[in-house]
Amino acid sequence: MIEFRDVTFVHQTGKTALRDVSLKVEKAEMLAVVGENGAGKTTLVKHVNGLLKPTKGTVLVDGEDTRLKSTAELSRKVGIAFQNPDHQLFSESVEAETTFALKNFGFSRELIDQRLNWALQFFGLDEYRNSSPLALSGGEKKRLTLACILAWDPEVVILDEPTVGQDAIQKEKLSGIIKMLRSTGKTTIIVSHDVEFIWPLQPRLVVMSQGRIVADGPAHTLMGDEKLLEGARVMQPQLVKLYQRLRRRPDSPFASVNDARMWITGPVGVG
Amino acid sequence: MYWVAGGFIFRRVGSPFHSLDPRVKLLISAELFVVSLTAYSVTQLAVVMGVMLCIAAVAKILKRVGRTLVFSAGFSVFIFVINLFARQSLLTSAIYSVRFLAIIISTSLFFITTSPDELEQVMKSAHLPRDVVFAFTTAVRFIPVLMLDAIQIVDAQKSRGLEVEKGNLIKRVRKMVPVLIPLVVNSVIRSGELAEAMESRAYGAVPRPTSLNRYSSSKRDKLVAAGSLILFIITVYIYVRFPTPL
Numbered sequence: 303m304i305e306f307r308d309v310t311f312v313h314q315t316g317k318t319a320l321r322d323v324s325l326k327v328e329k330a331e332m333l334a335v336v337g338e339n340g341a342g343k344t345t346l347v348k349h350v351n352g353l354l355k356p357t358k359g360t361v362l363v364d365g366e367d368t369r370l371k372s373t374a375e376l377s378r379k380v381g382i383a384f385q386n387p388d389h390q391l392f393s394e395s396v397e398a399e400t401t402f403a404l405k406n407f408g409f410s411r412e413l414i415d416q417r418l419n420w421a422l423q424f425f426g427l428d429e430y431r432n433s434s435p436l437a438l439s440g441g442e443k444k445r446l447t448l449a450c451i452l453a454w455d456p457e458v459v460i461l462d463e464p465t466v467g468q469d470a471i472q473k474e475k476l477s478g479i480i481k482m483l484r485s486t487g488k489t490t491i492i493v494s495h496d497v498e499f500i501w502p503l504q505p506r507l508v509v510m511s512q513g514r515i516v517a518d519g520p521a522h523t524l525m526g527d528e529k530l531l532e533g534a535r536v537m538q539p540q541l542v543k544l545y546q547r548l549r550r551r552p553d554s555p556f557a558s559v560n561d562a563r564m565w566i567t568g569p570v571g572v573g
Numbered sequence: 574m575y576w577v578a579g580g581f582i583f584r585r586v587g588s589p590f591h592s593l594d595p596r597v598k599l600l601i602s603a604e605l606f607v608v609s610l611t612a613y614s615v616t617q618l619a620v621v622m623g624v625m626l627c628i629a630a631v632a633k634i635l636k637r638v639g640r641t642l643v644f645s646a647g648f649s650v651f652i653f654v655i656n657l658f659a660r661q662s663l664l665t666s667a668i669y670s671v672r673f674l675a676i677i678i679s680t681s682l683f684f685i686t687t688s689p690d691e692l693e694q695v696m697k698s699a700h701l702p703r704d705v706v707f708a709f710t711t712a713v714r715f716i717p718v719l720m721l722d723a724i725q726i727v728d729a730q731k732s733r734g735l736e737v738e739k740g741n742l743i744k745r746v747r748k749m750v751p752v753l754i755p756l757v758v759n760s761v762i763r764s765g766e767l768a769e770a771m772e773s774r775a776y777g778a779v780p781r782p783t784s785l786n787r788y789s790s791s792k793r794d795k796l797v798a799a800g801s802l803i804l805f806i807i808t809v810y811i812y813v814r815f816p817t818p819l
Contacts, residue, residue, distance in 0.1 A: 353728050373731045382732045388762070389722070390729035392754035402751070406734030436758060450733065 303328055304350055304458065304489070309359035311345055311513075319345040321513040322359070329457075330487045332480070334500045334521065337510035338535035343493045344385075346510070347460045350491070351380040363458075378407055381456035385463040387443035391435040396427055396446060399435045403454050421453040441472040448479065458489040465496045473499055501525065501539035502558050509534045522554050582717050583688050590632035594794040595691035596698065601628070601797075602683035604805040609675035611812055615664070618671050625678045634685050638678060641685075645677045689714045694788050703782075711767070719760065726755045 304327040311320040319342045327333050335343045348354040349361045352373040361368045363376060384390065393399040400421055404414045422428045425445040430438060435446055444467070451459060461480070465473050473496075480503060483490045494500055500507075500521065507524045509517040511534040517524050524530065525542045538546075541562055545555040556562035585591070590598070605625055612618045629638040649670040656666035687695070689710045696706040727737065730751045737748050790798070 348728065351732055353731060372736065374734045374736045377732050377734050382729075384725065384729045384732070386725070388759050389726045389755055390733070390751075392751045392758075402735075403733035406736075454734075 303362075303364060305360075305362040306346075306349070307360045307362070309349065309356040309361060311342075311349070311354060312357045319513055320349075320356075323513075323515055325508065325515060325518070327489060327491065329489055330484070332484050332490045332492075332503065332505040333508060334492045334494065334503070334505040335508045335510060336494065336497065336500065336534070336536050341510040341534065342513040343510055344462055345513075347382065347462060347491060347493055350376070350458065350460060351382055352376040353382075374406065377403075377456070378454070379456055380458040380460065381451035381454065382460040382462065383447050383451050383464065385466055387440075387447045390447060390450070391443060393435060395432050396422070396430045396435050396438070397432065399446060400450050400453050403450060407454055409454070417453045417455070421449040424452070425449040440467050441469065444468060444472065445475075448476075456488075458491070459483055460491045460493070462493045463495070464492065465494060465499045477503065495536075497525070497537055497539045501541060504557055509536065511535075522557070526555060582720075583685060583713075584637075585688070586633050586686075588631065588633045588686075590628060591686050593797060594788055594790045595687050595695045596788070597790070597794045597798045597801075598683055598687055599695055601801045602679055604801055605679035605682065606676060608805065608808050609672060609679050611809075612672060612675070613668070613812075613816075615668060615671075617812070618668060618675060621675050622671070622678070625675065625682060628682060629678075632682070632686050634682075637685055638681065641677060641681045642674060645674055649674050684713070690786065691788075694784070694786060697784070698788070707776075715760075715763075718763075719756070722759055723752065723756055726752050729755075 304325075306323050306325040309320055309323045310318065312318050323342075323346065325346075335346060337343050345354060349356060349368065350363060352368040352371055352375075355361075355369050363371075363379060368376060391399055393402060397418060400418050401414050404417060409417070419428075422431060425448060427442065427446060427449055430442065435443065438446060444464070448461075448464075464476055468476065477499065480490060480492065490505075492500060492503075492505065504521050507517070507519060507521040508515055509524060509530060516534055517527070517530050525539055526546065528538055528546075531538055541556045541559070544562060545551055552565055556565065605621065608621050609618070612621055626635065626638070629635045652673050653666045653670035656669050657663070661669070692713060693706055693710040696709065697703075731737065735748060735751060737745065737752070739745075740748065
């Protein structure tokens with residue numbers, strides 16, 4: 303479990319990035335953090351693996367204070383895939399890139415081979431095993447960064463802006479991977495501006511603005527609050543907008559395009 | 574890391590020193606550089622350092638110069654130790670290491686208080702080739718960007734279990750490879766993209782482009798320049814007239 307207790311974080315430049323943030327994330331929960339640029343989303347998640355330590359307050363991961371743990375120790379439990387894959391890829395081959403963290407964490411040779419094979423096959427990167435990671439396409443690089451994280455099987459997976467620079471098919475694949483993470487009991491935190499990507503996942507939603515959490519609740523409730531989202535400079539998903547404009551509508555907004563189609567045209571399809 | 578970088582990067586501040594003509598700032602910085610380089614006694618170096626710290630106080634950059642000093646202290650100690658090993662006296666070693674700090678401050682006074690635009694104007698007024706001026710000022714402009722990149726790369730690698738602060742010197746240097754490669758690759762990619770963007774905006778289309786800002790020295794600038802020149806000449810005279818052995 304992850305717990306933020308009245309966390310305030312002030313950058314060395316003197317800018318306050320988080321103000322009295324309190325938040326609990328249970329095991330196997332899926333959380334999406336949304337908000338304007340500079341709202342403090344990335345700063346928030348960087349506290350979970352100890353990259354940043356709170357200026358005031360406490361962050362606990364499985365009951366342990368992150369101040370007392372190194373980033374390497376916390377990263378064994380918490381894997382963060384950062385927005386820009388080019389900020390982490392450096393090895394001479396995809397294989398070496400994937401095993402980098404496993405070696406840092408002291409995995410046995412056998413386990414490294416096993417996890418490497420699983421990760422490359424799962425992310426469809428097996429054919430690039432000996433290629434340079436720098437020669438991959440944008441989508442492949444993104445998948446490789448995820449493979450690098452999931453290879454060591456962290457309990458918590460944090461995805462920072464996972465859809466940036468991804469085409470529709472890659473987004474679909476990514477959505478599938480996140481659903482798989484949820485089904486395998488991983489705690490997943492997604493930081494994103496992409497509400498259209500988040501909406502079908504129906505996570506618990508945390509809305510941030512100016513370093514504070516301004517709302518916390520189920521996505522289907524908060525995404526319906528246009529005023530709240532406007533205040534945090536977040537757009538409503540198209541399906542929620544459509545739902546709100548219907549005169550006769552179901553009890554809760556459509557979770558997917560299929561749901562909307564089924565409601566509007568009926569199960570057999572009228573139009 | 575960014576805290577240290579703050580000791581080198583220009584930030585706009587309203588101070589009498591910032592508002593000087595950049596050419597005057599360059600003149601003062603060059604004079605201080607020469608005076609620091611040729612100082613050969615503890616007293617002389619102490620006076621030069623004192624003058625520079627006074628200028629930093631007037632320019633409201635004392636804290637940032639302090640950061641530069643903190644960053645340079647490691648190198649300064651290294652110079653001190655090397656000189657001791659080379660059988661120099663304690664005093665001589667100390668003078669060499671303090672002289673190094675003085676040289677660093679004299680140059681950082683100019684770079685901290687001069688914007689890349691002003692720097693470009695200074696270089697243009699020296700009739701340097703346009704491409705050289707552009708390459709140099711662009712490099713200066715990109716220092717903060719590179720620092721931010723480096724911080725993000727270190728964060729990404731630390732999140733994969735890399736412990737950059739652990740181990741002996743050789744191990745630490747080796748651990749910098751996962752940081753340096755993405756940093757260099759990103760910089761090369763960025764420079765290529767920048768070149769394309771510049772060409773798309775007609776860079777190089779006109780052999781002698783006009784300039785938006787033209788600097789003209791005010792009375793105050795001329796007075797400060799003259800004053801600094803007089804002080805410089807007096808200092809050099811003292812150095813020559815009253816030589817003190819090391």
